[in-house]
Amino acid sequence: MDFSERFRILHTPKSIGKFEDFILKDCCAEDKFISENNGSFSFDAYIGCTNGCTYCYMNRKPYCEFINNKSLKIKSSLLDTEKGRDQIISEVDSKLIELRNHGLMASFVTDPFLPEVLPTTLFLMDLCSKKGISLKVLTKRTDWINKVNLENMHEWKKYISIGFTLTNVDKIETNASPNEERIKAIEYLNNIGYVTFCSIEPIINCEASYFAIYKTFGKCAYYKIGIDSMRKYDSAEMRLFIDRLVLLYMSYTNHISNNSHFPYIYLKNNILDVAEIAETDFENYIKHVTELHNYI
Numbered sequence: 001m002d003f004s005e006r007f008r009i010l011h012t013p014k015s016i017g018k019f020e021d022f023i024l025k026d027c028c029a030e031d032k033f034i035s036e037n038n039g040s041f042s043f044d045a046y047i048g049c050t051n052g053c054t055y056c057y058m059n060r061k062p063y064c065e066f067i068n069n070k071s072l073k074i075k076s077s078l079l080d081t082e083k084g085r086d087q088i089i090s091e092v093d094s095k096l097i098e099l100r101n102h103g104l105m106a107s108f109v110t111d112p113f114l115p116e117v118l119p120t121t122l123f124l125m126d127l128c129s130k131k132g133i134s135l136k137v138l139t140k141r142t143d144w145i146n147k148v149n150l151e152n153m154h155e156w157k158k159y160i161s162i163g164f165t166l167t168n169v170d171k172i173e174t175n176a177s178p179n180e181e182r183i184k185a186i187e188y189l190n191n192i193g194y195v196t197f198c199s200i201e202p203i204i205n206c207e208a209s210y211f212a213i214y215k216t217f218g219k220c221a222y223y224k225i226g227i228d229s230m231r232k233y234d235s236a237e238m239r240l241f242i243d244r245l246v247l248l249y250m251s252y253t254n255h256i257s258n259n260s261h262f263p264y265i266y267l268k269n270n271i272l273d274v275a276e277i278a279e280t281d282f283e284n285y286i287k288h289v290t291e292l293h294n295y296i
């Protein structure tokens with residue numbers, strides 16, 4: 001198998017200004033729930049996140065000047081639940097074709113499975129499944145899984161993909177579910193028929209992130225891997241991390257079973273910058289690692 005085809009490069013937005021605008025103005029707007037940034041749609045009914053990650057971008061300027069990330073704020077449009085839900089339906093209906101084409105992501109300025117946010121997220125999951133909209137939900141929480149009859153939600157399995165962020169460093173994510181529980185949740189959801197994915201972002205240390213991938217490999221459809229722009233990384237260590245991912249892929253193909261995936265691995269381009277690998281050489285780099293290992 002040609003592994004290089006499974007490794008893809010993701011480009012981080014060049015214009016940080018636009019990205020900030022999206023988060024600060026659009027996602028945080030009190031009077032709407034769905035925001036768009038260059039064809040990517042996000043759903044946010046709450047602002048702020050109490051998972052307590054020390055590296056959270058919402059703790060940094062300029063976000064922290066607008067978002068109080070120590071608490072969770074419900075948008076005023078949802079204070080009356082019934083009216084709020086009517087508004088969600090009407091926003092979805094007004095963008096139905098675009099949402100069916102591009103999908104929807106929850107959420108940008110909160111964790112969609114915080115206990116307070118859960119009822120709205122379940123409402124959205126049900127709505128999207130009924131309207132034929134692909135919805136991605138990304139979380140660091142597992143305490144909702146046993147509260148929902150996920151196994152029998154057959155329509156949800158067609159439209160909802162469930163992702164977990166994994167750093168494998170619990171002490172800097174104090175209120176989130178432990179990484180081991182997230183890893184177990186991925187396996188469970190994959191086994192009962194959901195599409196799952198992992199966000200390996202940010203890498204706190206390469207070793208911990210590698211083991212998060214190792215433990216979930218074959219149980220999710222894809223990985224998105226990125227760094228923290230404020231953190232210093234070692235280029236040799238980052239190259240070793242990439243090499244180990246290639247070797248993991250090679251050994252994995254000998255042990256596949258039912259419900260296994262050949263996952264795509266999306267590396268943000270700034271990882272290649274740290275590893276000092278030119279984007280144009282990346283495919284050859286992976287082939288070279290594969291050949292070297294076969295030779296050894």
Ligand code: SF4
Pocket residue numbers: 049050051052053055056057058109110111140176
């Ligand atoms: S889960 Fe995400 S949004 Fe919530 S505190 Fe952690 S990094 Fe921030």
